[in-house]
Amino acid sequence: MSSANVKARISFDFDLQVPPALLALEHDALLKALHAALGSTVVQGMPTVSAKQLGKSGIALVRHHYHLDAAKLGMQAIPRGLLVTAAPHLTDAELDTLAKSMAGKTPNSEDETRRLLRRKALAMVSELRxxxxxxxxxxxxxxxxxxxxxxxxxxxxxxxxxxxxxxxxxxxxxxxxxxxxxxxxxxxxxxxxxxxxxxxxxxxxxxxxxxxxxxxxxxxxx
Incomplete structure (x- = not known):
C-alpha cells in the first residue's frame, strides 16, 4: 500500500432536533446513540463512496479516521467559578477556550463536571507551571x-x-x-x-x- 502524502478533512455540522429522551442523555451516551442512529450506512459508507469518487481523479484513499462529536444547543455557559476550581492553573484565555470546547458536553452533576473539566484542562496544558x-x-x-x-x-x-x-x-x-x-x-x-x-x-x-x-x-x- 502506498503511503499518504496529503491529509484531507471534510467537515459537516448538522443541527438536529432529537427526541427528549436523547436530549436528556449525558454527553458520552448521546454520542453512542447518535453513532447507532447513523449506523454503518454513514460510518462505513462515506469512506467507500469517497474512495470511489476520488479514484476517478487518480487519488487513492489510503486510510481514514472517523470522529463524532455533539453539543447540546441553548445550554447555559459553564460558571466561571466551576472552571477555576477545576483548572486554577489555566490562564483567562485558556479558561475561555476550555469553556467553549465543553459547552453543552458536561454531565448533569457538578462534581462529575468538575472532574471532567479537570481532565480536559490537564490534557490541554501539560507544561509545568x-x-x-x-x-x-x-x-x-x-x-x-x-x-x-x-x-x-x-x-x-x-x-x-x-x-x-x-x-x-x-x-x-x-x-x-x-x-x-x-x-x-x-x-x-x-x-x-x-x-x-x-x-x-x-x-x-x-x-x-x-x-x-x-x-x-x-x-x-x-
Missing part, C-alpha cells in the same frame, strides 16, 4: 524553618529547593503554611513524609483555586 514559594515548617528538632521551594499550580506539588532538601520535618505537624510572596498569598499544605528527594508536601487544588488570580498573575510575570 510553578511559582516560587517559602515553606514555613517545624523541623524534627522542634525549630521552625523557612525552606525555599516552588509550587506547581497544576497539581499542588511543592518542590523543595535542593539546598533545603536534607531538612527533616516534624511529622504530624498539621497544615504547613506555604507563602507565595509574589502573589501576596499564603496557602496551606500537608506534609506526608520524607524521601531522598526531600519533604513531600502538597497543596489541595481547591486551595490553589481560592488564590488563583494572584497565583496566575505571579506565574505570568515571573
Amino acid at each position: 510553578t511559582v516560587e514559594c517559602t515553606v514555613i515548617a517545624r523541623l524534627s528538632s522542634g525549630a521552625t524553618a523557612e525552606l525555599a521551594a516552588t509550587l506547581n499550580l497544576a497539581n499542588g506539588g511543592v518542590i523543595v529547593a535542593e539546598k533545603d532538601r536534607q531538612q527533616r520535618l516534624q511529622s504530624n505537624q498539621g497544615l504547613v503554611p506555604i507563602r507565595v510572596d509574589r502573589a501576596g498569598a499564603t496557602l496551606n499544605a500537608t506534609f506526608s513524609g520524607q524521601t531522598i528527594s526531600g519533604p513531600v508536601l502538597g497543596v489541595e487544588v481547591a486551595e490553589i483555586a481560592a488564590h488563583r488570580d494572584a497565583l496566575i498573575t505571579a506565574w505570568q510575570s515571573r
Whole structure:
C-alpha cells in the first residue's frame, strides 16, 4: 500500500432536533446513540463512496479516521467559578477556550463536571507551571524553618529547593503554611513524609483555586 502524502478533512455540522429522551442523555451516551442512529450506512459508507469518487481523479484513499462529536444547543455557559476550581492553573484565555470546547458536553452533576473539566484542562496544558514559594515548617528538632521551594499550580506539588532538601520535618505537624510572596498569598499544605528527594508536601487544588488570580498573575510575570 502506498503511503499518504496529503491529509484531507471534510467537515459537516448538522443541527438536529432529537427526541427528549436523547436530549436528556449525558454527553458520552448521546454520542453512542447518535453513532447507532447513523449506523454503518454513514460510518462505513462515506469512506467507500469517497474512495470511489476520488479514484476517478487518480487519488487513492489510503486510510481514514472517523470522529463524532455533539453539543447540546441553548445550554447555559459553564460558571466561571466551576472552571477555576477545576483548572486554577489555566490562564483567562485558556479558561475561555476550555469553556467553549465543553459547552453543552458536561454531565448533569457538578462534581462529575468538575472532574471532567479537570481532565480536559490537564490534557490541554501539560507544561509545568510553578511559582516560587517559602515553606514555613517545624523541623524534627522542634525549630521552625523557612525552606525555599516552588509550587506547581497544576497539581499542588511543592518542590523543595535542593539546598533545603536534607531538612527533616516534624511529622504530624498539621497544615504547613506555604507563602507565595509574589502573589501576596499564603496557602496551606500537608506534609506526608520524607524521601531522598526531600519533604513531600502538597497543596489541595481547591486551595490553589481560592488564590488563583494572584497565583496566575505571579506565574505570568515571573
